[in-house]
Ligand SMILES: NC(=O)N[C@@H](O)C(=O)O
């Protein structure tokens with residue numbers, strides 16, 4: 001049986017059980033640089049075990065909708081943040097954990113410039129840009145071990161359009 005999942009706009013409230021939304025909505029937490037810069041301070045919960053935080057750059061191939069979701073993954077040893085280096089919205093897929101396996105996924109489309117930070121151990125789809133350039137800065141754990149658990153779905157799940 002194919003399950004169809006609609007894509008909803010990403011909001012901090014809807015995403016809160018899974019992670020943090022990173023954007024410059026509203027007023028900054030503080031003005032710095034003689035008032036020339038707004039600092040949106042400490043907006044993500046970074047969490048790493050037996051390793052350190054690293055910054056990597058990802059160049060991912062855009063995907064078409066509807067997307068066939070084959071798999072979600074999670075990182076038991078660390079959080080993972082995706083910060084777009086363009087204003088192009090991208091697809092964010094998460095799922096609740098139900099006894100060690102993912103429940104029904106949820107799908108979000110980011111607003112231009114929005115990024116996300118998946119909390120440690122949260123089921124998510126891999127990075128899924130929807131248009132070029134597919135460029136992201138990624139903050140996640142650098143350390144030993146795979147830090148990766150995958151769940152491949154038996155029944156097809158379609159996301160979108
Ligand atoms: N494997 C990797 O570095 N990326 C994935 O974790 C992902 O969420 O895209």
Ligand code: NI
Nearest residue numbers: 073075080126
């Ligand atoms: Ni990941």
